[in-house]
Amino acid sequence: MTSVRAPQQKRSIQTKARIMKAAFHLFACKGIHGTNSKEIVKTAGVSIGSFYSYFKNKKALLLEMLDDYLNRHYSMIWQHLDLFSIDQLRREDVKAILTNVFQAYDISPEFHRQTHALRYSDSDIRRIYDKEREREVSQVGYLLENNKNRLRIKDITAAAIVIHNAVENVAHTAKFIGSGKIDEARLINELSDMIYCFVLAD
């Protein structure tokens, strides 16, 4: 029986953390398929045996890492929501949130890109990302609800999805592919203009 250990002692926690850090770095640099377990444990300075006592398998490691990552990502986006009156959303507020979104990708655009890729081919990864999407769409919907009486749109649910998708994909293009000659500021400008004008009118 190879039970997966829940690290309870200091050293254990450190070991597990070391593995995750090494894997995060390698996944970002060389891709997930391009990184094998030997390499991870070598970088982490632990044995392959240790690896398998902390993680059921390679996939489990990835899922745990992704979960952690998306939590940090989410927090960065929505952290300073209390700085403005959420029921009186102004143009600059929309822009501020979008700026947060773009910054949140800077934690590790590479890791995000690599895992995002798997979203479309691996059902476990997909599930995690779907949960994340729901959370984000909810948050957008929540903001819309709070400005309900000022809205020009009727279908808040659909609008939240559309807005979320627009933002996500503009960010992906900018961060994963490089926005080419266009700089991010211009994209954020147009994007926030589009959203503001869509939900609250010009």
Added chain:
Amino acid sequence: MTSVRAPQQKRSIQTKARIMKAAFHLFACKGIHGTNSKEIVKTAGVSIGSFYSYFKNKKALLLEMLDDYLNRHYSMIWQHLDLFSIDQLRREDVKAILTNVFQAYDISPEFHRQTHALRYSDSDIRRIYDKEREREVSQVGYLLENNKNRLRIKDITAAAIVIHNAVENVAHTAKFIGSGKIDEARLINELSDMIYCFVLAD
């Protein structure tokens, strides 16, 4: 010496087509990494030797298939552009194009999803998709240019990118992930409303 045969005779063309058809089907069903060459040729009813006389390697097959696919996809979207006055874009025209986009995904949402996944981790796939993106963004920009004097937006280049990204990702969410409880019509409605209102005002 691995010369890749260019099929010139009937039998050749058939064989190559059989391989591509089988691969298309398997890639869609079981994923690209989940499909091996042995399986492809078995499904196609040809030998592994034939496979490698038509394609330098598995990757070359994929790239050729993707190229074909994206051409069909692009055509479906922009095929009936002559049906309306492109310098007098109306709300229903935007909606018509969006409807085309959604339909274009129905050629094979699965194949599209599988290859789209690789876009973020494989540089060859990425190059093909980037070219496609440019083509699409250009087309959007062209439509905007043709309605220049009616536009409320200033930065056409950035707007074209933002619009393309919004549409693409809404379609991906709907087609790859399933729009959940929301039906596609509602998404298209909001999306076209957002775009129309963004570029031409309410």
Added chain:
Amino acid sequence: MTSVRAPQQKRSIQTKARIMKAAFHLFACKGIHGTNSKEIVKTAGVSIGSFYSYFKNKKALLLEMLDDYLNRHYSMIWQHLDLFSIDQLRREDVKAILTNVFQAYDISPEFHRQTHALRYSDSDIRRIYDKEREREVSQVGYLLENNKNRLRIKDITAAAIVIHNAVENVAHTAKFIGSGKIDEARLINELSDMIYCFVLAD
């Protein structure tokens, strides 16, 4: 039944010759294992089907080529034997023969090297080379016999073998490996001195 055709018509002879020429060139350049049949027929400008109607298989081609080559090689070495009195071998005669040997390798040192390699791992090639060796050793023995009364050596048979081996390997080193800083003239000098002094005394 796939009988191997003996070319009797002009075109046939040409075709077969073209294949052999192409193969000779490719074997010399890229090695025998490094050359595949497709490449040979492509270079020769004939079809793979033709190839197999002139040669039972790749090996048969090689054996036929080697046979041809060794005949030319042998002729070059012993061609001007009539220029000197073979029963009155002088120092310069020995040197002249050795010079012929070195020149004979220049037909194609590469082809010689490649086939020589197989001598130690392929029994068919070995047989051909063994026959060739016997022929050469006989010829050396014949020269020795013709100078019998002047010889200091007793065991002509063994001496012929030893002489042949010495010459062969010095030539191989010079021609296959490059004699390094030592030039061939010096090697020929020492070699002929050694042989002359061995068989006929100083």
Added chain:
Amino acid sequence: MTSVRAPQQKRSIQTKARIMKAAFHLFACKGIHGTNSKEIVKTAGVSIGSFYSYFKNKKALLLEMLDDYLNRHYSMIWQHLDLFSIDQLRREDVKAILTNVFQAYDISPEFHRQTHALRYSDSDIRRIYDKEREREVSQVGYLLENNKNRLRIKDITAAAIVIHNAVENVAHTAKFIGSGKIDEARLINELSDMIYCFVLAD
């Protein structure tokens, strides 16, 4: 990442040794091209995975084995050099060394033959053999130098090469091809006579 393990524990050393022993045997019997990795590990009684954790690839195994082999070979030839006055080389000393040479081939004439074959078609093998040749030629040169004042030859460098080549090839013929009806003793006799008479006169 293919890290090649350096065996540090008992079991490791045994496993690696088992692989090398099996390979040595198979290479000798069936030739190097005629032996595949599956067969080696099967004979060694280890897994294919083990093979590739000790050797980067099949070639690396061969090179390591050849290096080992040539060291043993060299040692056998020159081991008892201290038994005679090297500055007073006598006829029987030359013969003794030649006898050593012939015995050194008996470690494994087959393995020697197989690798020697590759010398002319594989540049890595060639490099190792060239290094070995240099070492041997140097040793011969060293012996000649030590008898400098007694020599009849002038060009020691060329003579060393010629002598080495003569000996090597006579040994190869005897050991790889079989000396036919001639027995080795006769060859050694003539060879040592030739060399002695060449360098020191009759």
Added chain:
DNA sequence: TATGAATGAGCTTTCATTCAT
């Protein structure tokens, strides 16, 4: 007689995972 499409056995190598020490 010539062609070249088709064949498929066979090879090397990778890597996630297990388990004896």
Added chain:
DNA sequence: GATGAATGAAAGCTCATTCAT
């Protein structure tokens, strides 16, 4: 608890040769 040697299924690809046209 930790180690790392050992495992072996599985994958991609080559190439001499056949045979229907």
